[in-house]
Amino acid sequence: MVSQQQLLQAFDSLLQPERFKDYGPNGLQVEGKQEVRRIVSGVTASRALIEAAIAERADAVFVHHGLFWRGQDGRVTGWMKHRLALLLAHDISLFAYHLPLDAHPELGNNAQLGRKLGLDGSGCFGEQNLGWLGQRADGASFASGLELEIHLKNVLNRPIARVDGCFGAIKNIAWCTGGAQGYFEAAIAAGAQAFITGEISEPQAHYARECGVSFFACGHHASERYGAPAVAGHVANQLGLEHLFIEIDNPA
Numbered sequence: 001m002v003s004q005q006q007l008l009q010a011f012d013s014l015l016q017p018e019r020f021k022d023y024g025p026n027g028l029q030v031e032g033k034q035e036v037r038r039i040v041s042g043v044t045a046s047r048a049l050i051e052a053a054i055a056e057r058a059d060a061v062f063v064h065h066g067l068f069w070r071g072q073d074g075r076v077t078g079w080m081k082h083r084l085a086l087l088l089a090h091d092i093s094l095f096a097y098h099l100p101l102d103a104h105p106e107l108g109n110n111a112q113l114g115r116k117l118g119l120d121g122s123g124c125f126g127e128q129n130l131g132w133l134g135q136r137a138d139g140a141s142f143a144s145g146l147e148l149e150i151h152l153k154n155v156l157n158r159p160i161a162r163v164d165g166c167f168g169a170i171k172n173i174a175w176c177t178g179g180a181q182g183y184f185e186a187a188i189a190a191g192a193q194a195f196i197t198g199e200i201s202e203p204q205a206h207y208a209r210e211c212g213v214s215f216f217a218c219g220h221h222a223s224e225r226y227g228a229p230a231v232a233g234h235v236a237n238q239l240g241l242e243h244l245f246i247e248i249d250n251p252a
């Protein structure tokens with residue numbers, strides 16, 4: 001058992017949130033009980049995740065997408081009321097780390113997605129250096145965009161949106177988890193032949209075709225499933241806590 005403050009310090013020293021300009025507060029977002037024995041991790045602090053954490057008798061929840069974002073109007077009504085009411089009624093702390101969780105060099109979303117896909121990172125690109133560049137860990141190339149799509153589909157177990165731009169073999173791959181379609185132009189400038197992220201918007205299909213770089217959208221949730229359990233599991237291990245990752249499926 002550790003104090004909530006010790007747990008916060010462990011997350012903060014691992015993820016160093018002070019290094020990022022983010023869209024919401026990182027760290028302890030909702031204060032629960034002072035002593036923590038059991039952590040549940042998940043991608044998003046949704047009502048389903050909070051209910052699952054309650055059923056698992058968690059003292060703290062660790063997520064990538066917390067409750068508070070820039071641009072919200074600040075009212076505690078509707079879904080916000082229900083999520084907060086559940087956390088407060090059960091005295092469960094909510095820890096949320098957004099960009100710092102994407103970026104951690106070994107345990108973050110990008111590092112973990114790369115590992116899952118068999119990619120070795122060799123450099124970074126884009127705003128706040130959040131994008132990763134690399135190649136297959138086995139040194140081989142994907143023979144085509146279709147071959148890379150099939151690989152992504154098999155590993156992530158979901159349909160992939162593919163727009164071909166590069167029609168030869170694909171060796172240099174850029175990736176950035178979540179809603180990072182806005183990183184595509186930086187990936188093109190960095191010399192990638194393919195870019196993998198969670199979401200696609202309308203302009204990226206044209207950039208892919210016009211710039212000769214293929215685009216793969218794997219799902220925001222699917223691309224960000226691996227950082228939270230890696231970080232929460234690491235910290236739980238370090239502090240002797242119980243940890244459980246709960247997957248709440250999301251097709252988006």
Ligand SMILES: [Zn+2]
Pocket residue numbers: 064065177178179220224
């Ligand atoms: Zn995200």
